[in-house]
Amino acid sequence: MIEFKKVNKTYSDGTEAVKDFSLHIEEGEIVTLIGPSGCGKTTTMKMVNRLIEPTLGEIYINNKNIKKYNIHELRWNIGYVLQQIALFPHMTIGENISVVPEMKKWKRKDVDKRAEELLQMVGLDPSTFKKRMPQELSGGQQQRIGVIRALAADPDIILMDEPFSALDPISREQLQDDIRKLQKEIKKTILFVTHDIDEAMALGDKVCLMKGGEIVQIDTPQNLILHPATDFVKDFIGERKSPWQTAVDVIAVPDDEVVLSQELYKKGEYDEQKIYFVIEENGTYLGTLQYGKLIDGETLDNNIPLYKATEALQSKEKLPVLNGNKLVGVLSYKLIVNYLKSKTKVENGVIHS
Numbered sequence: 001m002i003e004f005k006k007v008n009k010t011y012s013d014g015t016e017a018v019k020d021f022s023l024h025i026e027e028g029e030i031v032t033l034i035g036p037s038g039c040g041k042t043t044t045m046k047m048v049n050r051l052i053e054p055t056l057g058e059i060y061i062n063n064k065n066i067k068k069y070n071i072h073e074l075r076w077n078i079g080y081v082l083q084q085i086a087l088f089p090h091m092t093i094g095e096n097i098s099v100v101p102e103m104k105k106w107k108r109k110d111v112d113k114r115a116e117e118l119l120q121m122v123g124l125d126p127s128t129f130k131k132r133m134p135q136e137l138s139g140g141q142q143q144r145i146g147v148i149r150a151l152a153a154d155p156d157i158i159l160m161d162e163p164f165s166a167l168d169p170i171s172r173e174q175l176q177d178d179i180r181k182l183q184k185e186i187k188k189t190i191l192f193v194t195h196d197i198d199e200a201m202a203l204g205d206k207v208c209l210m211k212g213g214e215i216v217q218i219d220t221p222q223n224l225i226l227h228p229a230t231d232f233v234k235d236f237i238g239e240r241k242s243p244w245q246t247a248v249d250v251i252a253v254p255d256d257e258v259v260l261s262q263e264l265y266k267k268g269e270y271d272e273q274k275i276y277f278v279i280e281e282n283g284t285y286l287g288t289l290q291y292g293k294l295i296d297g298e299t300l301d302n303n304i305p306l307y308k309a310t311e312a313l314q315s316k317e318k319l320p321v322l323n324g325n326k327l328v329g330v331l332s333y334k335l336i337v338n339y340l341k342s343k344t345k346v347e348n349g350v351i352h353s
Contacts, residue, residue, distance in 0.1 A: 001027040001189045002048060002157065007057035009043055009213075017043040019213040021057070025206075027156075028187040030179075031218075032204035034194055035236075040213035041193045045159050048191060049078045061157070076104060079150030079158040079188075083165050085142045087134040093119075093145055094130035100153040118148035121185065122178055140171035144178065151186065160192040164199070176202055180301075197237050201225070202305060209233055221303055222250065248309045249302035251339045252321040252329025259320075259330065260289060277320040277327060285320060285327045302328055310336055 002025040009018040018040040025031050033041035046052040047059060050066060059066045066074060087096050097115040106114075116126040122144045134142055143163060150158055164172045176199060183190070194200050200207050201221040208218040217229040228234040260276035265286075270276055276289040277297070288297025298316065300309050302323040309331060312319060318332045 001025055001029070001062065002191065003060040003063075004044075005058045005060070007044075007047065007054045007059060009040070009047065009052065010055045017213050018047075018054070021213070021215060023208060023215065023218065025189060025191065027189055029205045030183060030190040030192060030203055031206045031208055032192045032194055032200035033208050033210060034197060034200040035210035035216075037195070039210040041210055042161055043213075044210075045161060045191050045193050048157070048159060049075050049080065076100065076153060077155045077157065079153075079155040081146050081150045081158065081160045081163045083162045085134075085146040087142060087145060087149075089134055092131050092133060093137070094126075096134065096145060097149050097152050099149070104153055106153075114152055114154075118151060121182060122148055138171075139167055140175060143167060143171070143175060147175070147179070147182075151182075151188070156189060158188050158190045160190060162193055162195065165195065172199075179203060198305075201237075205303075209236060226250070248300055248304055248306060248321050248331050249323065249328045251306075251335050252300075252302075252331040253335065255318065255330035258318055259327065262286060265289060265294070275318075277330065279327050283326045283328075285322055285325055288320070300331060306336065306339075 002023075004021050004023045007018060007021040008016070010016050021040075021044060023031070033044060035041050043052055047054050048061075048066070050071060061069070061074075087093075088099070091099075094112075094115050097118060098111045101111045101114060115130060119126045119129055124141065124144060129137070129141075134145070137145065146163065147160075150160075164175050167175065179190075180203065192200075192203055194203075201224070204221060206218055207221055207224050209216045209224070211232060217224060217233050219227070219229075224233065224237060228237065258274075258276055260270055260278050262278060262280050264270060265276075265278050270289065272292040275291075278286040278289050278294060280286060285299065287294045289295075290297065298312065298319060300312060300319050300321045302321050309319075310333070313331065313333045313336070318330050320327050321329045321331050
């Protein structure tokens with residue numbers, strides 16, 4: 001979908017902001033760019049929509065060099081969300097959302113329908129919020145509008161430049177949850193710049209850690225935590241051996257007591273007084289069998305932070321862990337406790353993790 005090929009950016013004063021940057025971002029993937037201030041992450045992102053032009057190298061979208069796109073066509077197909085929300089203060093929320101669809105000459109009924117759909121997607125009742133002015137909304141609500149405004153014309157790509165950094169921790173975490181939920185529905189290709197390693201880990205399918213304009217390591221959150229490529233990576237992520245950031249599939253295990261094959265389910269060969277997680281032969285999760293009835297039970301994503309998994313398990317004995325739609329294991333509160341014990345040692349009365 002997006003490909004950087006040996007991209008460099010050198011400014012007129014000789015500053016090398018980006019050096020030999022090569023990265024492939026798959027369609028529907030969230031890639032987070034993280035690194036120290038001045039490492040080149042925002043410059044890298046701005047080269048995608050040509051707000052900044054590379055000095056050397058090439059960038060492709062759908063195998064086409066971005067320089068061969070009409071600049072307006074390129075930018076219309078790329079949503080852009082900034083830290084400074086920049087809603088138009090004299091326009092209603094509905095009008096703010098509708099700006100790009102109207103520029104693209106959508107029909108009025110389609111514009112209105114799209115605005116209402118997007119408001120509902122982020123939990124804002126259109127009948128209440130569509131005619132409000134930006135100053136009548138909280139900071140978190142305004143940022144939600146900034147996100148869905150970028151989605152309004154249904155672009156293939158979304159660029160997000162530290163969009164939540166000005167928010168309080170509660171609003172920030174809620175918006176991160178919103179993005180994860182939205183992504184399951186909209187499946188956009190997202191390049192997300194952040195200075196917050198926890199945010200990068202929570203949102204990214206892949207995390208690209210930069211230093212001095214170069215990629216130090218690009219990997220899944222799990223591998224970045226468990227297999228840092230250099231001491232810089234290890235130090236930067238704070239050695240998130242901290243179990244609160246470890247992916248749950250690291251400790252989830254197969255569990256024959258609760259995992260039931262589709263074949264046995266169809267034959268009725270199970271105890272109706274128990275709860276099972278039903279899977280196809282290839283491991284695809286079909287649902288939770290609860291007292292003889294197959295339902296869409298609660299599941300955990302394989303890359304959810306462990307502290308969130310712990311919260312979910314407070315009311316459940318066990319939960320299935322999915323990678324996409326495939327069952328990769330079963331997680332229980334007991335497994336988490338044992339994992340934490342294995343990662344903690346006591347020396348001279350002091351606990352080390």
